[in-house]
Amino acid sequence: MTTIGIPKGLFYFEHHLLWESFFYNLGCDVEVSDDTNKEILDCGVKYCSNETCLPVKVFHGHAYSLKDRVDYIFIPRYTSVDKNEYTCPKFCGLPDMTLLNLKRQFKVLEVKINMDAKPEETLKSLQEIATALKINYPDVVEAFKAALETYNNNKRNTGISEAHLNSNIAQTAISLLGHPYMIYDSYLNMKLIDKLKARNITVFTPRDINHETKRKNAYPFEGKIFWDVGFDLLGSAFTFASSPGIKGMIYLTPFACGVDAFVLEFIERRLKEQYNTPLLKLTIDEHTGEAGFDTRLEAFLDMIG
Ligand code: SF4
Incomplete structure (x- = not known):
């Protein structure tokens, strides 16, 4: 065989x-x-x-x-x-x-x-x-x-709409943004999701929002030719930013990602101009040490309460 x-x-x-x-x-x-x-x-x-x-x-x-x-x-x-x-x-x-x-x-x-x-x-x-x-x-x-x-x-039927997002938030919640091969690879992300859950923090990722909502909120790129992952990340970021239940946003970015260099900059600027959502940007490469990563994470979580 x-x-x-x-x-x-x-x-x-x-x-x-x-x-x-x-x-x-x-x-x-x-x-x-x-x-x-x-x-x-x-x-x-x-x-x-x-x-x-x-x-x-x-x-x-x-x-x-x-x-x-x-x-x-x-x-x-x-x-x-x-x-x-x-x-x-x-x-x-x-x-x-x-x-x-x-x-x-x-x-x-x-x-x-x-x-x-x-x-x-x-x-x-x-x-x-x-x-x-x-x-x-x-x-x-x-x-x-x-x-x-x-x-x-x-x-089918995975992910929820904006309207349902807030009714699904019951406790301290943050959104975790990044490429699926970063946020679901627990070695590359240094067990980030486990660390957040251990602190009783609910974690929302782009997978939790349905496709239509992400495309609708990927302003100003909706309907234009663009990177699929860029649509996902922009649409997710602005959907989460509009949700009062989300206390902060973590963006996990791999070193040398050309797409993130553009998308993350755009998200950062718009969060500053239009929303009050705190953003933690964590860049990972093969030399990133877990102690420094954890220190930044702890400081961010203390800040958002
Ligand atoms: S450059 Fe960015 S989007 Fe492209 S494969 Fe690497 S991490 Fe993924």
Whole structure:
């Protein structure tokens, strides 16, 4: 049986159900890399240039950790997941970048997702998967459709609207903003969510707000071509900022993220001009020490009471 490795980084945190279901539907074994740890981080740092953002470095470490255990490593090529919405360029080149930086030590399978400009690319890449795995093309398309349905059913009805946000806040609450591969990777975020929960603080993240609300509140970018993650973060920040129950906002940003350099600046300015929400910006790189991180967090939490 063919074994497909899925690195637990970047796209994994939002789309793992889709891709795991897809390969299970094809009759493959799926091996997901371990949770991020020091070895994985150090390996990613070793194989990437200094200027690479932290999550991409970590992704390389995950891919490397799988290379001797699987037949193929799956790295999708996300260009656009919706109309007028584009991914960060590093997602567009992820299969090539990972393969080249890791010296072609494994075989890659990819599916292209380019919903704004070339949705037909997905079907073409499914044809390539059919050839590589020696499976009939119609069966691969069926497996993909079924996986998409599983994913959509699971995602449906997740997140609440603005109107429901405040009625869901019962105790001290803060919003945690950042890319999913930062705020849900407990090694990279130094167990931030656990630390907040241990202090009886309710944590809201972009996942808690529904898609429509985030797009509506991503002023002034709604309806224009823009980064999908930028829409999510701007829309979430301004939704949370309008909610009196949210006492503060923490933005967790990885070192060298081009998207955050722009989005975070815009959020900071607007929070200052229009809202009273305190904001703590925590930048993480491979050298960040937990003691300094915790000190800043404690000081912020003391300030917001
Ligand atoms: S959005 Fe930022 S953190 Fe994510 S891959 Fe792009 S540069 Fe890296």
